[in-house]
Amino acid sequence: MSPIRRGVMFLLLVGVIGGLCVHYEATEDQRDPYPAAEDIDADYDRHVGETALLIGTVESVDRDAGTARLRVDHDGGAFTMTLAEFRTTVEPGGTVQAYGTLEAERTLRVSRTVVVNESGGSKLYKYAVSVAGAALVLGLFFRHWRINLETVAFEVRNRD
Amino acid sequence: MADLLSHVLVAYAAFTVASWQADWLTDEWIAVGTGGAAIPDLIKVEIVVGSGTIETVLGVPFDVSAVGTLGGVLLVAGAIALLFGERRYRAYCLLVAGGCSALVLDGMRKYADGRAGDWLYPVPWNPPSPNLYVSSDSTVLGVVLFVALVVVTLNRRVFGGSE
Structure with missing residues (x-):
């Protein structure tokens, strides 16, 4: 698939995700007992x-x-x-x-x-721990992958 | 939401254990699956832009929480997988597996009515929850950290992994 076709597919999917968010809220009352x-x-x-x-x-x-x-x-x-x-x-x-x-x-x-x-403090705990989680997952991912700007795709990092 | 760190650690430990059997599940693919576990947490963009604000701008009902459901994971994983070029199918499967692991983990939290909410959306069924934990409970993170540490150690010492 060319980068342009993938770009179009990506935008289409983002549109469908938006649609899902609309449908989810619109049908909330039917799901919630x-x-x-x-x-x-x-x-x-x-x-x-x-x-x-x-x-x-x-x-x-x-x-x-x-x-x-x-x-x-x-x-x-x-x-x-x-x-x-x-x-x-x-x-x-x-x-x-x-x-x-x-x-x-x-x-x-x-x-x-x-x-x-x-207490109000446990909310802060949850946020702090979530930020640590985000840092861990991004660190782990980009240790193994990098983005190739020519193909607009992730590629495996070459290990030295 | 159980905290993102627990989601990530549980997925990482699970994929690492799976890699002992599946040779194709190399470190870079474990990283992709682990990343999938963060997909349901994308609903936290609500902290920055509330669904109410989006509703006002678009003029239609809108709730970002849909991303934290089965349907949301299947679609968001699809959008991310497109960034993996020819390897998008493998990436998609791993992202979905990681995302579902986070949803299942959340589905086991405590609910006052014993039902785990609508995480299977668009499947119209709110499954019962085993009511195991609340996400602000630091014991949960302690247990998860311990398990992840055991898995990482076994991976290095016994199974010859690099991480």
Whole structure:
């Protein structure tokens, strides 16, 4: 295949990937068995009684009352929910998944929680480790391959 | 997402072990497969350009997260494989294998509803998750680092690999 044909194929594939991203978002509601955060925020009362899975940042925890305040961010903004029967150890700033039933007055009665990040700091840990991963994978790849600008293709590096 | 470093180390260890049986799987092809494991992590471009911003510019629904699914891996691997000229088919297979290893690893994380999300998209099935770990848990990285180190040592001492 000539570089030009490969270039055309490449652009075509990038277009299809873009299409996939559009289709993925457009059909999200059909795949997701739970109401979307945007929809819960826009019309809360309509969703009371439904089962929901919310992912958000813990703002505060009241250990004695077994409740917590959860901020849920979505593409169109953010809203705050009360989590009832919340019995998980997490610091404010941490990220949790909360699964349960939506009740009146923006309350989620939690049946299961998963702590995704214990505190705001664990997010930083994840990013730092991911940067190390990116450096490792690029280093490993370009140790063995280089780009040939004439053929616009990777070729194996000759070992000395 | 489990962190990118775990994805990369797991794929590297797996391809290295596979190379003990498959002679064609040389160091440069192990590097390609390991690179494939980073494909689902390309969704992290969201940190720089959010899907919401792209939606506003394009005027259509858009979510980069599609890249972190089976369908996304199959397509992105295709685009990258084109850069391998005549060896694109081998590159494609290894990139897809690496990408899928990362997806499977992510599919074993903890989910509050026990379902591992839609990583098989466009296959309309959310598989159950064994709920093994959360990605901010540093024990996971510790275990993965240890395994990778054992594999690298065996590769050098027993199987005569160079890396």
